[in-house]
Amino acid sequence: MTGAPSHATFPPAVILAGGLSSRMGRPKAGLVLGGRSMLTRVIERLRPQVAGIAINLNADPDPASAFGLEVVPDTIPGFVGPLAGILAAMRHTVRKSPGASHVLTVPVDTPLFPKSLAARLKTAITSGGEIAVAFSAGEMHPLFALWPVALADDLEAWIHADEKRRVRAFIARHESATVEFPLIPTAAGPLDPFFNINTPEELRQAEAWLPYLEDREP
Numbered sequence: 001m002t003g004a005p006s007h008a009t010f011p012p013a014v015i016l017a018g019g020l021s022s023r024m025g026r027p028k029a030g031l032v033l034g035g036r037s038m039l040t041r042v043i044e045r046l047r048p049q050v051a052g053i054a055i056n057l058n059a060d061p062d063p064a065s066a067f068g069l070e071v072v073p074d075t076i077p078g079f080v081g082p083l084a085g086i087l088a089a090m091r092h093t094v095r096k097s098p099g100a101s102h103v104l105t106v107p108v109d110t111p112l113f114p115k116s117l118a119a120r121l122k123t124a125i126t127s128g129g130e131i132a133v134a135f136s137a138g139e140m141h142p143l144f145a146l147w148p149v150a151l152a153d154d155l156e157a158w159i160h161a162d163e164k165r166r167v168r169a170f171i172a173r174h175e176s177a178t179v180e181f182p183l184i185p186t187a188a189g190p191l192d193p194f195f196n197i198n199t200p201e202e203l204r205q206a207e208a209w210l211p212y213l214e215d216r217e218p
């Protein structure tokens with residue numbers, strides 16, 4: 001048989017949708033962008049790229065915000081940030097996808113990410129222990145990454161030692177590879193596919209880009 005690679009070779013994915021959403025003032029998953037919720041957009045974009053999708057929410061999540069996806073709650077209490085979601089994603093993958101060496105994470109507030117994200121990150125991994133991270137416009141996007149699930153114990157101990165720790169600092173203490181993604185050329189100028197929506201103003205900006213995007217997204 002020829003054609004697309006088997007689904008089994010795709011990584012499992014966890015959408016990061018925990019956090020306080022304090023700048024937006026309400027949860028970002030349900031925000032509507034171009035007639036579809038941010039979470040719907042992220043799921044639709046992710047589905048062809050991965051073996052399965054779960055969603056990370058904080059502890060005691062409201063299942064209504066999960067859109068029918070399996071919920072992976074934070075195991076560390078409090079809002080310690082996205083590292084808690086990444087840890088939950090690793091633990092979930094070990095339990096549910098025993099053959100998977102890595103899990104892909106994607107934040108719910110960045111819905112225009114590349115359609116080639118998972119495939120390109122995967123090509124960057126040359127050893128089982130490596131983290132592959134997306135990069136564009138001179139910036140790393142540490143929540144768009146393939147994480148070796150074997151790092152779960154290390155991550156958990158490291159978070160407990162200092163809950164203010166940053167995702168970038170965790171990446172820096174391990175082997176990693178970055179993958180550069182191009183800006184999207186549009187009639188209104190180049191758009192970063194990792195445009196992050198944290199405020200009502202950024203939601204309006206993203207809405208204004210949509211007519212220029214059509215099917216241009218890589």
Ligand SMILES: Nc1nc2c(ncn2[C@@H]2O[C@H](COP(=O)(O)OP(=O)(O)OP(=O)(O)O)[C@@H](O)[C@H]2O)c(=O)[nH]1
Pocket residue numbers: 016017018019020021022023024056057058074078079080081082083084085086106107108109143198
């Ligand atoms: N699991 C988990 N994820 C988090 C937490 N805080 C933030 N995130 C996720 O991390 C990503 C980046 O979060 P931010 O946009 O910086 O934070 P936010 O809480 O969504 O919004 P702000 O309160 O406005 O900073 C998003 O995908 C969030 O869902 C947390 O405490 N736990």
Ligand SMILES: [Mg+2]
Pocket residue numbers: 107109196197198
């Ligand atoms: Mg954000």
